Amino acid sequence: MKNIPWENKPEGKKDIIWRYSKNPIIDRYAIPTSNSIFNSAVVPFKDGFAGVFRCDNKAIQMNIFAGFSKNGLDWDINHEPIQMQSGNTEMIESDYKYDPRVTFIEDRYWITWCNGYNGPTIGIGYTFDFKEFYQCENAFLPFNRNGVLFPEKINGKYAMLSRPSDNGHTPFGDIFISYSPDMKYWGEHRCVMQVTPFEQSAWQCTKIGAGTVPILIDEGWLIIYHGVINTCNGFRYAMGTAILDENSPDIVKYRTKSYLLGPAATYEMVGDVPNVVFPCAALHDKDKDQIAIYYGAADTVTAIAFAKLSELINFTIKDSL
Ligand code: BMA
Numbered sequence: 001m002k003n004i005p006w007e008n009k010p011e012g013k014k015d016i017i018w019r020y021s022k023n024p025i026i027d028r029y030a031i032p033t034s035n036s037i038f039n040s041a042v043v044p045f046k047d048g049f050a051g052v053f054r055c056d057n058k059a060i061q062m063n064i065f066a067g068f069s070k071n072g073l074d075w076d077i078n079h080e081p082i083q084m085q086s087g088n089t090e091m092i093e094s095d096y097k098y099d100p101r102v103t104f105i106e107d108r109y110w111i112t113w114c115n116g117y118n119g120p121t122i123g124i125g126y127t128f129d130f131k132e133f134y135q136c137e138n139a140f141l142p143f144n145r146n147g148v149l150f151p152e153k154i155n156g157k158y159a160m161l162s163r164p165s166d167n168g169h170t171p172f173g174d175i176f177i178s179y180s181p182d183m184k185y186w187g188e189h190r191c192v193m194q195v196t197p198f199e200q201s202a203w204q205c206t207k208i209g210a211g212t213v214p215i216l217i218d219e220g221w222l223i224i225y226h227g228v229i230n231t232c233n234g235f236r237y238a239m240g241t242a243i244l245d246e247n248s249p250d251i252v253k254y255r256t257k258s259y260l261l262g263p264a265a266t267y268e269m270v271g272d273v274p275n276v277v278f279p280c281a282a283l284h285d286k287d288k289d290q291i292a293i294y295y296g297a298a299d300t301v302t303a304i305a306f307a308k309l310s311e312l313i314n315f316t317i318k319d320s321l
Contacts, residue, residue, distance in 0.1 A: 002044050004283040005072040005292045007306060016315045017261045017307045024267050024301035031079050033057040036272055038296030041102040041281040042072065043109060050130045052100040052111055053077050062098040064113055066130045072283060084125055087134030088184050093117055101280055103149040103213045112147040119167040122147030124183060139186045143167050146209035154249060157181055161210035171230060173207035177250050190250040193242065201321060203238045203259045206230045211239060211279035217313060220246045220253055224279045224293060237276040238262035241316045254320040261305055271298025284309055
């Protein structure tokens, strides 16, 4: 297994998740056309890593771009967006693409993103090599965002978390799970997690959405999600963790009452959309007890943060609602 990016916790720091000292790892202008590069997903690939990046251009058109890295920190992002070919459908219309997630299942890398088709819905595609990409049927009717696939079938079916929403900035939203026998037809929709009561855990009281690909641990599926509070200054996005039942992931076993990383560094508080940390991917190494979380900061740049996997799990159990 390739070494994942890592930096030890600073001396004396109590937080479970700590930021990389050289954040942000991807500048907003990292490719010639970009206004911002954020909310992006990475996976181990060949002798390094590959990723799908959200780059908004200077007309603020949202699209997804492939990128490659030897160490997971220094990225070469293609200057041209991903061109999709027909996968399991000829209907691959897309007004925009944003907030990609990447999940390796069986033999290929599956990509989910927010796809513009009469409003936001969940686009699905796949690639074997990050050169040729194939687009499938949209998973759901609009409006929906934050589609995240599980890395293996559950009870014989593909499984996806998502967040039904509206056509705008959505002042509500819970996480649902849906199943598919073939990556084309989705059903058996179940509610997984709802927003919390304001007085109990206000950082996640307005809307929540799945972030990283679920990681199978002894206790079930570990997820890192975002939670939002609507303040007098607008939305504030923070991240928390939950553990879902292994065989029935609509059952939440544990879910953090406190956020684990909230906007506090300058690049998280200052940018095109202030006060946003938005996790879309994580690399982990169980043997080394390490996890590296990739997140968009202030809808402008891409940053990375680290945790000890065991500490993250223990905190999720101990701090559970
Ligand atoms: C959501 C999405 C994300 C964005 C977030 C904060 O609705 O548009 O891409 O990071 O808002 O602006």
